[in-house]
Structure formats: structure tokens, C-alpha cells
Amino acid sequence: MRLIPSRVERLVVGLAVAVLVVAAATEHAAFADAIRNHAVLLAAFAVSIAVGEMLRVRMPSGRVAAPVSSGSAIGLALLGTMHGHATFDVPAGVVTLVVAAALCLGLLVRGMIGRPVEWTIVAVRTIGVGVTALLFRSIPLGGDSAWTWVAEGVRHPAVLASAMMLVSAAGLYADLALSGLVRARRSGVPVSGAIREELQEAQALTFGVLAAGPLVAFLAPVVGLLALPLGLLPMMLTNVAVRRYAANRATYRQTIATLSQLTDVAGYTPTGHASRVAERSVAVARAMGLHADVVQDLEYAALLHDLGQVGLRSPIPDGATVLAAPDDQRRIALEGARIVRRTEVLDRVADLMERQTTPFRHVREWGEEVPLASRIIKVANAFDDFSHGRTDPASVDAALERIHLGLGYEYDPEVVEALIRTIGTPGRG
Amino acid sequence: MSGLAVLCLARYGWDPDWSDLVVLAFVGALTWWLPSTSSDGRIHFTADNVVVLAAIPIVGPLGAGVVGLVMAALTRRRIPVVRRVFNMAMASSSAMVGGLAYDLVGGSLDMVGLSGAMPLIWHVGLPIVVADAANLVANALLVAGVIRLTVGVPLQLQLVDMLTSSGPTQFAYGIIAFLVVIMWLPGELGPVAILVALVPLAGARWALLQYGEERTARERALGALVSAIETRAPELEGHSARVSALAAVMAQDLGLGPKEVADVRTAGLLHDLGRVVVAPGREGEDEVTSARLRGATMLQDLPFLRGASSLMEEIARADLDDAPPSLAADLVRVADEYDLVRHGAHPVTARDAFEGLRTLREDAQGERVFQALSRALRDQDHADADAEAP
Missing domain, CATH: 1.10.3210.10 (Hypothetical protein af1432)
Structure with a gap:
């Protein structure tokens, strides 16, 4: 499905275009000079940035990063001198224009080989590099810009390195914050949560990218263009580690999902029930702005919420726990939690599973502490049981009607409200 | 170890830049201070070889041996004195073996007159790669030897296990020492070089340790299947x-x-x-x-x-x-x-x-x-x- 760009996306792309227009208007002469004087150097960085767009990494949260591309772009923004080349004395606007052109080139190639093309990513990254280049090359710090310190070697290396890291961080965090904003609007989750997720999950890669730019800039005066692959090497190694981590995270999730199929395969529950409840629970949790760690535990708990049924002597009709007697519901939940606790690594998940059947009135009237995640599973499970896993409007309406009958008594009204919001934006779980 | 030290002393003399030596030893010790092994003990990550390898051209092979010695001596882990002494001897010896290998393949120890990509690759980059391999193999041999003597695990088995499990990663990280040396000496950055080069590894370390944790968790999750069988x-x-x-x-x-x-x-x-x-x-x-x-x-x-x-x-x-x-x-x-x-x-x-x-x-x-x-x-x-x- 092709998404209609949200207002935030249009705003971000608009901002990037405005930056480029201003840069082109004010620096067109410098740009032409730069192309003439630094053709080889610029071509090398442009290729590195474009190739970097082919080597993207997808993190477990769905965030997309292109560390090689970002690292090369920041390296260009910080570059002072390069062995065997003229001093790279160009204004920030020229760097921004070159990076934007290289990103567009990368995107075109992506489009040609049939990979997804997102203009917002180009826009966000252009703005980020623009910030770094501007801070480094144009803003005077105690008389001169930080770039002058590099070119003339007048400051202590520690000061130079710190300045480089700081301006890289400023650009990179601008990039992360804007991507968080775009992602929040796209998937209908609260902005603060999405940005927090971006920042947290990105930290491993961020360290690598932050240092890659300065490394390239520091190596260039000694080894020339070789600085580009050499400076990016530590980050690429980090990248390998991060990829392995992401892949492993995926198999872990898959293991839990397999475990959740036990009740399906055995015929206790309708096919796909566990994964539907998990998907719905995650969507509701995101819509309510829950922390990424909590969402993860919630997803596992939702996948495994019916596991306790394997202990039943006779299956309950249609596997629909929502129709079972409260005592049976509780017993199934406790049995499932007991099984999961045996793993010793899923205790938090077991806690959530244990309380998934507690009616909301216990929270309201007796102040019983039931984690929000458990209340979400209760609502998502009821929704799937009542709608029999169907998504046609009649089934959805019927399910919501049944849930409304228990609103405030069985089900947490805030969770139900979030559920209704997710039904408006399905499929983004 | 003392034999190696005497050899290095006779061959290269002993006139290090003391401030460089202190910085390298301190950063090396820091890499041993940060926990680097996942709880199941199967994923091991350390950047110590980056420091040791970079030390070879900067403070000489004997200096690299001293860096290895200090870094193992200052480890925070509570281990018996015997093991600490063994670790010191091991880290120091493999560093010096790396240093000798660096020199034997024509590695430059003074960097005078070296500039541009090709001379640096020939006289620093490739020798560091060789030293990296020598350091790794020497280290694995020593550890496998001790395990053979104490626990009785066959030497070959332990050696193959060490070199194939964390060996390749460790080797790849070792190449970063080349960057450190270029920035430190011809790039005139001095000790700042090692900090800039080690920053990205903090992220790699995090990801690798997470990977180890999750792999354990994944296997533990199978316990739930057994538990389900026994429930039925x-x-x-x-x-x-x-x-x-x-x-x-x-x-x-x-x-x-x-x-x-x-x-x-x-x-x-x-x-x-x-x-x-x-x-x-x-x-x-x-x-x-x-x-x-x-x-x-x-x-x-x-x-x-x-x-x-x-x-x-x-x-x-x-x-x-x-x-x-x-x-x-x-x-x-x-x-x-x-x-x-x-x-x-x-x-x-x-x-x-x-x-x-x-x-x-x-x-x-x-x-x-x-x-x-x-x-x-x-x-x-x-x-x-x-x-x-x-």
C-alpha cells in the first residue's frame, strides 16, 4: 500500500528543499569552483554516499539506518585537507548540495533495482548533514570556525576531536529526531515515544557513525582518499555486529512465535489467534506510547497468552477464553505463566501473562495493580475472540459492541479507546 | 616471556616516550576493565589487541610487551594471583611476538619519511595485519597449552575452537590499530587518535554482548516447550x-x-x-x-x-x-x-x-x-x- 505523505513528511521535505534552494542561490559560484577544483574528491565521497544507500540496516523497531552513507557525508562536512589534493575550503552550502545530490543518486539507483525509495530519508539526512557542515564551517567559535582550526592545525588535537564529535552529534541527532517525528506521524504513535525509541536503539550505530566522520577527516591529510574506506572500517565492523544482533533478535521472536503455535497446532485455539492478538496488542501499545522494552515484553506475553491451555483436560469451545468461566480463565493464565517461568529468561513476560485475566474493576475499585500491558492483552484477546479473527466491518462492529458492554467493568476504557484508534489505522503494528 | 623481553631489548633497545606508554597502558587496562564476556561465556569481545598492536610502532615491541603486562596486571576481575601472573605473561609475550612479526615483515618503527597511502600500507598496514595474526595465534597457543595442562582438553581442539569462534572478529578489530598508528604518528594527533578510533567499538561491543544474551535467551525459551510437554x-x-x-x-x-x-x-x-x-x-x-x-x-x-x-x-x-x-x-x-x-x-x-x-x-x-x-x-x-x- 502506498502511503499518502503526512503533513510532517511534507514539512520535512519542504524544509530540505528550502535549505537546498538557499544553498544553491548563495553558493552557486562556490559550487562551480568546488566541482572544478575537487572533482575526484567529490566524486569519491558521492559514490561512497550513494553506495551507502544500498547498504541500509533495518533495526528491530523498523528504523532504517544507512551508516556508510551517513559516515561518508559527515566525513565530507568535516574534511579539511587531503593528501595529494587541494585544501577542501568550501562553504557549508556546497557540502550540503553535494551530499543531497549523492543521496538522490543513491535513491535513483535504488529505484532502478526495485528497492523502496523514500524521499523523507533523503530530506532528513540532508538537513542533518547541513547542520553539521554549517556548525563546523560557518559558525565562528572564538574568532574562527572549527574548520579553520583543522586546516591550520592551531588547536590541540583533543579540542579538534571534541569539536568534530560535537558537531557530528548535533547533525546526527537532528536527523534522528526528525526521523522519529516522521515515523510517529506515519504509524500514529506518540511523538515522544518514537523519538525515544530512535535515540535508544540507534545508540550502538550512532557511536560508530559519530566517530566515522572525524576518522575520515583525520586520516585524509596522511593517506588521501584511502581515508574513506579506512575511516569507515570501524563503523562497518560495528555494523556487522549490529546486523547479527538484529538477526538474532528476529530468531528469538520467531522462537516465541513457534512456542505460541503449540495451541494452534494442537487445535486448542483457532489458527493464527495468538499472532493476531500479539499484533493487535503491539498496535494498541504503540498508540498508547508505551516504552519499546515494555512493548517487546507485551508482544511475547500476547503471543503466549493461551499457552496454559495445553494443560487442559478438554479443550474449551473454539479456544475462546473470553467465554470461559473466570476461574478457568485464571487457571489457564497461571498455567501458561508457570510454563514460561521455567525458561528463567521470560519472568517479566510471565508476570504479564498471569494478570491478563484480571477484570478492570479490580483495578478501579480495589486498587489492584495490573500492568497496563496485561490490560491491553485482555482487550486484544477479547476483540479477536468476539470478531473470530475476521476483519469485515460487521464482525469488527459486533466485537466492539460486546467489548463496550464490559467497558470499565471488564475492560480498561483507555485501552479500548486506543484499540478503536488502531482499527482506524490497521496493519501498522 | 623474559627470553622474548631480552630479545626485544637487544634488538630494539629501550627508549620509549613515557607519556605515550602510560596512555597506551591505561587505555589497554580500560579495555580489560569493561565487562566483555556475555553471561553464557560464549561471546567474547575486547579491543585490547587494537591497543597492543598500535603500541608496536608507537612505543616499540618491548613497549608493546609492557602495555600487555600492565593491562593484564590491572584487571578488575578477582582472580588468584597465579592466574593474574599467567595472564600478564601471556598478554606480554603475545604482544612481543606480534612486535617481532611486525619487524620481520618490514614494519617501520620510526615512520620517518613515510607519507601517502602506498608507503603507509606497505610499511605499516600490512605488517600490522601480520602482527595481528601472530599475536592472535600466540595468544591462542598459550591459552590452549595451559588448558591442556590443567583441564586436559586436547590442544588442537581448544586451538581450533578459539581461532574459529571469536578469532575472526578479533582479527578484524585488530586492523583498526593501523588507523590509530597513522593518526597518532604521521597525523600528529597523539593519544587522541586511540580514543577516536575506539569510540565506534563501544557500539560493536554493546551489540555483540546483546547478541550473546539473546542467543542464550533463545535457547532457554526451548525449556518452555519441554515444560509444556511435561504439563501434558x-x-x-x-x-x-x-x-x-x-x-x-x-x-x-x-x-x-x-x-x-x-x-x-x-x-x-x-x-x-x-x-x-x-x-x-x-x-x-x-x-x-x-x-x-x-x-x-x-x-x-x-x-x-x-x-x-x-x-x-x-x-x-x-x-x-x-x-x-x-x-x-x-x-x-x-x-x-x-x-x-x-x-x-x-x-x-x-x-x-x-x-x-x-x-x-x-x-x-x-x-x-x-x-x-x-x-x-x-x-x-x-x-x-x-x-x-x-
């Missing part, structure tokens, strides 16, 4: 774990590879999954074999269980047709049968269980499997007797 069939309490352990010992005894042994272990653990994938009251409609097959199929999508699930499938099919199962599957099947007879509703002695089952098999593969079982049971007996001895 309480009489099988402990059965899966026993079959898994016994079959794995037999597989090792017959010389199966590490991957196959692991598959046998997992298949032993999960071989009764078929019992859970059929709802109660429906057992009659659902033959044991088809339930077993569904149990095996369920696991097929998990990449790390592919081997184990195909063994389970083989076991399920072995009951259907007369085709003999592979050796690995046979091991699990025999271990299962043995345990059911030995610890079943009417427990019998190990000898009776063994003899009773053995008479049912006359083929050559059965002969091998039962010989392995007999040895495994004898070892078990010895272990039990040792445990009972005062």
Missing part, C-alpha cells in the same frame, strides 16, 4: 532432559561433529513434542506418527533448529516405514527407548533395560549404537559411584 504428560517429568543428555554423550562417543551433537541434544530434548500438538480427547483420531510429524514440522521454520527438527522428522518416519534412520536419529530413538524402559511405570535396572533392548537389534548400526550406549552407561555408573564415595 506429568509422568514424563525429567525424561526429555535425560534422553537429551544420554543421546548427546553417545553422539560424542561415536565421534559426531559439534553441530550434529548439538542437534542430537536438542532433538532428544524435544522428541516428545508430538504429545502436545494434539488436543486431549482427540488422540485416537490423530495417530502418534502424524502428531510427531507435526511437532517436527512446527520447528522447521526456526533456522537454529533445522537440524534437530529433521532428526525428529526422521524418528517419526522411522516408525512408518522400515527404512533405517540415520545414526544421529537412531541415537535419539535408542536413548528414548532405553529411558522409557529404565524409568517407566515399572522401573527396571540399567542392565535389564539395556539387555532387553539390545536383543531387538541385530543390524550393524544397532551394534554401534548399543556399544556407545553401553559405554555411556558405564561412565554414568562411575560418575554415580564417585558421587557416592565419601
